[in-house]
Amino acid sequence: MPFRIRKRAPPGADDEEKPPSAESRRPRPHKLIGIRRTKEKLHLKCGWDGCKYSSKKMELFNSHVGEHVPVLSADGSDYVRCRWEDCDHYSSDQRELRRHILYHAFHRKVTAIARNVQRRNDMLPCQLASGELHVMPELSDPFRCLWDGCDTEFDDPQAYYWHVEHHIDCYYERSAKDNSQASLKCLWQDCSLTVAIQYRLKEHVRTHSQEKWAACPKCGNLFSCNQKFFDHCIRQVPVEDMQYQCSHCLKRFATERLLRNHIRNHINNYRCTVCGMTCPSPGSLNKHIAFRHSEAASFACSICSRGFKTDWDRNKHELTHDPSRRTYCPTCPYSTVEPSRLKIHMKTKHTGVPRSWYRCHLCDAKYGKGLTLTQHLKRRHHLAVPQGHVRFNYKRDKDGQYRLQTLRYESLDVAEQVLGGPAEPAGAGAASAEPDVLALTCGEGEVPDTITTDDGRELRLPERVRVALGTGARVLVCVTGEQVQLLALTDASQEMDDPDDPDSVMMVVEGGTAPPAAAAGPAAAH
Incomplete structure (x- = not known):
């Protein structure tokens, strides 16, 4: 008997309400409890040196903080330090200093909202240090509204965000x-996206205005939505408490939704039309084209004028010009401007942890770098790298050693293109249909041979998927066109994520007697 697709009822809909307990604070997926933004209760306390002002209204608080902005000389001879608590920002530009100080006020607002979200949802707290709490984004340029020819500039971030939202309300x-x-088009400059509802349009325009929705009360990091703030906190749980594991790279996750999002990074949906290399996302394809097929290096270092392909590479390079950013190993003379490299150095050189080698799968050779193993595989074993690549990819095995990645997930459309199938549209890169990652469970009954999707397609289940369903576990599969691929197993006793999220759609089997099979846990890798 085929599958039928249905939405799960919200977790706990049929259960009696129970008081919260320590167990309820364990890492688990759940739908965030939210309220209208205008209904959030704010407690905003001014952080200016010696000021005791507080308010529950953002309009009054923002106006008050603006009164703290000092008046600088027009010739730029004044060099003033921001007196907000724990902030060491200096500026000689009147408008830039105003933007910076008023962003502190906006940061207080989104921090208060994030604190409310934590309290409503009984979230695990952030475990990071608070050293970045008052580090504001770079605000060297004014905020500019590019909605339908507006082109108005602002030095007040909150006024700017309210202004953009007013455009959308009037348009609606x-x-x-x-x-x-029924069809709302984004009128931001050079954007042609169309959405169905006003809320989605506002959510999309925030990607243009760069408005943030929440700020972590502990570390100060900014997030574009409450869900990303939740993910920020849940990712910090101990590894042993992460119940979901990717069967491809063995990385662990605290929620099933994070695992599903991660799995998409293993599925190549985009193909470069120049060399044939396949990539999992438009961003990775654009990066490939920039580094492999373009000579442009439009991001120049402000100190030595060296050019870089991306602003991230340029910013990373500029750190090498600042001696104060260099950190030193406490045991040996090693130093670096990247804290992550110091962590790697300490782990590999001074902790006694066995080193992770890059090992050849065809002989006993081992190397300290993947590049050296790539050269070995080419020269000794005469292996060729995949189409469009300049090196092999390696993944870490259960024993902690890196070995050649021999399995790649390609979407059906991309596989046809690589194998000489239907022609793809012109352009730098062509995108295939987005794959669906679905969670399948089998009720009491025989596991069927096929599934029927909500659009009427009948898909045949591979044997591996049928065997996995017979264990009683929840099975994650990738559905691309007519193809169904097994991705991972998770614990069917755990609650699903947000039931209103399209990714949380479950396909439930009904049939005869299920075949017996060995049980599989939530982190089983197949």
Whole structure:
């Protein structure tokens, strides 16, 4: 009997309400409890040196903080330090200093909202240090509204975000009068996205305005939505408490949704039309094209004028010009400007932890770097790298050693292109249909041979998927076109993520007697 697709009821819908306990604070997926932004109760306390002002209204608080902005000389001879608590920012530009100080006020607002989110959802707290709590983003340029030819500049971030939101509200009202609100087009400069509802349009425009929705009360990191703030906290749980494991790279995750999002990074959906290399995302394809097929290096170092392909590489390089950013190993003369490299150095040189080698799968050779193993595989074993690549990819095995990655997930459309199938559209890179990652469970009954999707397609289940379903575990599969691939097993007793999230759709089997099989835990790798 085929599958039928249905939404799960919200977790606990049929259960009696129980008081919260210590067990309820363990890492688990759940739908975040939220309220309207305008209904959030704010407690905003001014952080200016010696000021005791507080307010529950952002309009009053923002106006108050603006009164703290000092007046600088027009010739730029003044060099003033921001007096917000724990902030060491200096500026000689009147407008830049105003933007910086008013962003402190906005940061207080989104921090208060994040604290409310934590309290409502009984979230695990952030475990990171608070050293970055008052580090503001770079605000050298004014905020510019590019909605439908507006081009207004702001030095007040909160006023800017309210202004952009007002544009959307007015646009929606006009669309409602014209009976065209069923299709809302983003009117931001050079954007042509169309959405169905006003909320989605506001959510999308925040990617243009760079408005943040929450700030961690502990470490100060900014997030574009409450869900990302939740992910920020849940990712910090101990590894032993992470119940979900990727069967491909063995990385562990605290929630099933994070595992599903990660699995998409292993599926190549985009193919370069120049060399044929396949990539998992548009961003990775664009990066490939920039580094392999373009000579442009448009991001120049402000100190030595050296050019770089991306602003991230440029910013990373500029740290080498600042001696104060260099950190030193306490045991040996090693030093670096990247804290992550110091951690790697300490782990490999001074902790006694066995080193992770890059090992050849065809002989006993081992190397300290993947590049050296790539050269060995080419020269000694005459292996060729995949199409479009300049090196092999390696993954870490259960024993902690790195070995050649011999399995790649390609979407059906991309596989046809690589094997000489249907032609793809012109352009730097072509995208295939986005794969669906679905969670399958089998009720009491025989596991069927096929599934029927909500659009009427009948898909045949591979034997590996049928065997996995017979264990009683929840099975994650990738559905691309007519192809069904087994990705991972998870614990069917755990609650699903947000039931209103399209990714949380479950396919439930009904049939005869299920075949007996060995039980599989939530972190089983197949």
